[in-house]
Amino acid sequence: MIEKERTYPIRLLKYEALMERIVPNHPKISLIEQDYKAWRAGYKGELQTDYRLSFLPEKGYHIFRDLRLQDDDWHFQIDTLLFTLRYILLIETKNYAGTLFFDKDSEQIIQTKDGQEKSYDNPINQVRMQAWHLKRWLQSHKFNVPHIYHLVAISNPSTIIKVSDRSLNNLIVKGDILLSRVLQIDGYNSNTVFTEKEARKLSKLLIKNHTPYNPDIMKQYSLTLDDLQKGIQCPSCFSYGMYREKWVWRCPVCGHKSKTAHYKTVKEIFLLMQQTMKSQTCREFCTGISPKTASDLLFSMNLPHTGTKKGRIYHMPPDIETFFNSAKKLY
Structure with a gap:
């Protein structure tokens, strides 16, 4: 059951408005367009994850897309949260192209594309931190904490994945095997942690506590009204x-x-x-x-x-x- 749908990101709406309004030949146009394309590619990757998970049975799965919660003074955002009566699964989606090398020692990923290398923060650490925050959030709201799994889904089908340690293979999946990995996790868990009543209560509370992010895109690029038409x-x-x-x-x-x-x-x-x-x-x-x-x-x-x-x-x-x-x- 889809408890929370994914809507078109406010960030992309802001980028589109900015590219319409920014004065012609502004020195930051190329940077803004580059960032917009990256965020849009990420959104398209998340839609691919949504499509893959749409083949799960309607009953027994509670799915939340693009969920942002608060843990004390911090906010944490989850691309996809899936929970059953037995476990919770967090999925961080990346839509990187080329070859990705996940280096466990340096805790970064290195992308090789068109003969050039670029490094990114390791999304495994990102989704692991989301799981940490979620555990604290559940405890603060007096819920039992089930096993919280986390995965990084690479949505681009042509991307080549390489790892420095075979143990990372359990945390990284290509989009076409995401569904089978979820079903595999199903098989690991037979004991229920939530009752049906608790699951309904948790679903309502997650929706109630969702706090959408509304970035200040003008501040992000140090722009003023004078930069706009x-x-x-x-x-x-x-x-x-x-x-x-x-x-x-x-x-x-x-x-x-x-x-x-x-x-x-x-x-x-x-x-x-x-x-x-x-x-x-x-x-x-x-x-x-x-x-x-x-x-x-x-x-x-x-x-x-x-x-x-x-x-x-x-x-x-x-x-x-x-x-x-x-x-x-x-x-």
């Missing part, structure tokens, strides 16, 4: 600088008209600048509109808000992608 983007020719004409936006370049071209801009403000905004922020970013027009535009979008009139504050929708996707046809 302001104004409303034309949905037809993609130039910036649409102006307000009666009840519509008009593009000075191609003449295209749109009633709701500001939707995309408001979404990008939420993703790049702040999770709450007043009409003044919208006015400054959209450029060339009156305070009343800015207020009317935001109010008409049915955004979550607190306060009234001039004190009204608009909040980023909890599921910003779904909210704005439903309005895409209006752009």
Whole structure:
């Protein structure tokens, strides 16, 4: 049973908004694009893991995708958590290409790709630390702690895996054998640790305590508002600088008209600048509109808000992608 689905990462939405808005020829564009591709590849790898595990029986397995919990002052994020009444399994997915050498002594992996070498922190240590945090989290919530297994799944089918110690083979799996490894772990455990009632309680508590990560991408790259293109983007020719004409936006370049071209801009403000905004922020970013027009535009979008009139504050929708996707046809 899928207890928590995997949604499109807010980090990728922020990258996409940033690449749309950053000024042309910015010196950090290539770095931003490189990082975006790496994060997107990781997300695609996680979807592959989801697909592999979809062949497990519906009954008896509780699966949580992209789960982030808090242990005292630390947060820990788990790509995939699977639990049964008998054990828990944590899966960290990597979508690296080329040849991967897992070195037990240096506790790093070395990737060889296109004749070049690159080192990464060992994901085995990463998922092992997640298991440590999860054990503490379960204990703090008064649950029995079952055996917690952990695996690193390499989702890219063409990747070659090499290890410095054969014992590492038990912790690293290619995507095509992930399902069989899970079933193998099933065979190791016959004694139940959770009752059905405790399993339901744990599932609800994991969902309740999930705390989504919302990174500040502007701070990550030391960017300011001056690094972004302001104004409303034309949905037809993609130039910036649409102006307000009666009840519509008009593009000075191609003449295209749109009633709701500001939707995309408001979404990008939420993703790049702040999770709450007043009409003044919208006015400054959209450029060339009156305070009343800015207020009317935001109010008409049915955004979550607190306060009234001039004190009204608009909040980023909890599921910003779904909210704005439903309005895409209006752009």
